[in-house]
């Protein structure tokens with residue numbers, strides 16, 4: 001190896017200008033309740049740890065990501081749960097932040113917290129909860145619910161409610177995947193709604209996409225819900241990666257060439273995203289966080305060619321997996337249980353546990369019922385529903 005190639009290998013090629021990364025001090029590192037700095041941990045490392053130790057985080061283990069079972073299928077324990085999905089997003093986001101020279105510990109905290117607000121039964125559960133709340137002039141949004149959990153619902157400290165996370169993490173929770181309008185959400189005024197979030201937060205949404213596109217193909221194929229030929233025919237990104245795997249490992253077992261294809265797909269999405277961020281930063285002459293915030297568009301994005309492939313893969317998963325024939329039954333069951341439970345608790349608040357019932361006075365009944373249901377795992381909500389129906 002020549003000296004030149006050795007130094008090329010050891011130097012990250014996508015590092016962004018330093019002032020683009022969120023600093024470990026300053027406004028974004030501040031907490032609602034001031035706390036003394038820790039002797040040897042950054043504020044964002046502490047936030048990641050606070051999320052990891054939260055009760056709502058542990059419950060992600062019992063929440064559906066896409067499916068825990070297919071209709072009529074054997075039960076399995078190795079499909080992704082929301083917890084393992086979260087850990088995969090964290091791994092991808094950490095890779096991206098490290099290569100780009102962003103604040104890695106902030107990125108990790110944001111990835112760990114990104115799905116904290118999801119109710120049981122995946123998106124079907126979220127839809128049902130939102131529908132039930134609409135009748136009471138309210139709505140359910142998992143990002144806003146995650147903010148509610150970390151600012152208020154979790155109780156671990158004697159001096160304040162919530163986890164007292166830094167401003168950067170709270171801003172990232174609501175803005176990683178969605179831009180909220182200031183006039184519709186006056187309660188979010190402190191989160192710079194007229195600006196884009198820092199790149200650390202922008203990356204989370206795309207790391208999330210990369211994680212679930214690859215994982216759901218993997219789980220779908222593994223479960224037999226998707227067929228290899230069907231995925232090859234409909235998802236060009238997978239086909240290209242699968243062809244490359246077959247060419248390199250012509251005699252490997254099909255299961256392993258599929259796994260090699262998924263691995264290549266993940267890597268190509270991450271690499272493309274990294275290169276496109278770098279390209280947009282260069283093209284815009286962007287050198288500071290302030291410029292990231294005020295850029296004409298989000299700077300974390302795939303290249304146009306990869307974006308087309310990503311959208312295609314996502315469409316395929318929606319049509320053939322998430323909303324495939326046979327899944328209606330699973331979604332209908334989720335809707336029935338969530339909305340049914342919601343109505344039972346609304347009619348008879350005495351059915352709520354004492355520690356939730358005492359919150360009705362300040363939070364209102366509908367929001368209190370929602371907090372209780374949204375916190376449930378899939379097993380717990382099934383059990384609660386069965387118990388109430390057996391009365």
Ligand code: MG
Pocket residue numbers: 085089114115208
């Ligand atoms: Mg997610």
